[in-house]
Amino acid sequence: MSAKKAPKIKVFFRNIFRQIETLFFLFKNFLSERHFIYLSCVIVGISCAFAVIVLKGFAHSVFVFATYVNGYLKLPYINSILPIIGILLTVFVVKNVLDGSLEKGSSRILYAVAKKGGILPKKQMYAQIITSSLTVGLGGSAGLESPITITGAAFGSNFAQKYRLSQKDRILLLACGVASGIAAAFNAPIAGVLFAIEVVLTDVAITAFIPIMISAATGALVSTIVLNEDVLLSFKQQQTFDYHNIPFYVLLGILAGLVSVYHARKFQKIEGFFKKIKNGTYKKALFGASILAVLIFFFPTLFGEGYESIKTLSNANPQMLLENTLLDEYKSNEWILLLFVGITMLLKVYATGLTLGSGGNGGNFAPSLFVGSYLGFFVAKFFNILGIGKELPVGNFTIVGMAGILSGLFHAPLTAIFLIGEITGGYNLMVPLMIVSSISFAVSKRFETHSMDVKHLADKGDVFTSDKDKNILSNIDILSHINSEYKTVSPEDKLESLVEYLANSRQEVFPVVNAKNELIGIIDFEDLKPIVFNSFRLKYTTIPEVMKPPLDVISYEDGMEVVMEKFENAHLEQLPVTKNGKYFGFISKVHVLETYRKKLKEMVIE
DSSP states (O other): OOTTHHHHHHHHHHHHHHHHHHHHHHHHHHSOHHHHHHHHHHHHHHHHHHHHHHHHHHHHHHHHHHHHHHHHHSSOHHHHHHHHHHHHHHHHHHHHTSTTOOOOSTHHHHHHHHHSTTOOOTTHHHHHHHHHHHHTTTTOSSBSHHHHHHHHHHHHHHHHHHTTOOHHHHHHHHHHHHHHHHHHHHTOHHHHHHHIIIIIOSSBOGGGHHHHHHHHHHHHHHHHHHSOGGGSOOOOOOOOOOGGGHHHHHHHHHHHHHHHHHHHHHHHHHHHHHHTOOSOHHHHHHHHHHHHHHHHHHSGGGSSSOHHHHHHHHSSOGGGGGTTSTTGGGTTOHHHHHHHHHHHHHHHHHHHHHHHHTTOOOBSHHHHHHHHHHHHHHHHHHHHHHTOSSOOOHHHHHHHHHHHHHHHHHSOHHHHHHHHHHHTTSOTTHHHHHHHHHHHHHHHHHHOSSOTTTHHHHHTTOSOOSOHHHHHHHTSOGGGGEEOOOOOBOTTSBHHHHHHHHHTOOOOEEEEEOTTOOEEEEEEHHHHHHHHTOHHHHHHOBHHHHOBOOSOOEETTOOHHHHHHHHHHHTOSEEEEEETTEEEEEEEHHHHHHHHHHHHHHSSBO
């Protein structure tokens, strides 16, 4: 392509986008608010579906290529090389294209809803697609679903911002993007709807279901039409449910809950370890990717999302997992296969932690399904080898195990039940799915109050919970309520000058700060009244004599729930705020309560 043609092509596409935008503005003026939302959620659904098509198609093509090369080489050398390249390329893109920062994890969606009014940056519309395709597409041991949901949420959020929709509708379209992303990734529209409502939205009216359902159905439909079925995770063969196996499903549910806790805690430790490494971005990436490469060489099924190995486990020839590995000659030995599956299941969290901690991009949705399938296979195969009881249906346990870990890890049992129900082509396993998902959720909830993705946000009060009061308070931005224009006083100042200022000001509280701008006391106008009309006392009284230590101080990083507790304990209408130990301003209880009342009216999505 010549240099002269490139600008013309850019102008051509720019003109097309402008015409489309103009058309949508006309639609907005012509249609009712509700009908425009319906149109918007269809557009968001289509956009998310094409993002899924790009990511899934690329990842599947790389997997097919790697499998072919490994079959030729007889060992997974290519599996070990590609993830290193992918993670290093991801780090390069983040550093040189994305301004050195990338918000990873679906927790960013929850933070945007709780703290940003549903606003996500524009770069999230393309940043996740580029980086996750490099990381996971080239074999990083993580999932594409988290980047897909963030991309979908960004599409919905920025569409709403572009057409100046309200905060309520912005959050609704954000949820539509999440629903369509999950629906398109698994061809599971019901699971997409439930995930959006169960995980993203805490307060939702029944009317919000319609746009979310439209968006999820659109995403699933486009994905079904364009993507080859082999690219999606789907199962067509299951054995019928036998109620005699219920005790084993109960055991699987308990184990799934415990493994979920193990996975969440190990992942957080690995992620924390990499955050402490300050030796350079590329060195950290190479360090983590190299360890990942070693793991993948010995356990090749850790390569990429791992969906192909899940399908292999659920069919009649699970020993195919050992092909082109160091254990190829032992693939007929059931105990060797079982040991390989068990170790791989426990190592998946390390592989995912290394992938994401070293600088790659992806999520834990696919790893949760991977671990669940391996756990289900392990339980059923273990009892079958021992010959305890009637032979268990290994395929069923492999499928149901996925729901157990997904429920335990994300605290989303309904999503887990219906997702597996949809990708298996029916609901013949509904009873075991309900048993395993509910038990796993209960066990996981016993040890971890919040799901893995939102735990760090919940600890800081940066995400919604089931408490509506806390949700509203969390949605109030402390920064917008801090008044930093209060006149400050130095301990060396004259009290007379302060009284002169009082005559022309409504300020009644004065912060006393030292030369380092550290808050050392407070002067209240009420304490000055006995002195103001006594000229002798006014002249000879010093600032330190009238100031008092603050009853409480608000930190700039405190959540609004903590702020209100401090107001209640101090019995004051105003409290000082500090940032990094320095005086920053004052916050008024009255202003916070006014905002609370406004938020209360806007909180429920209609």
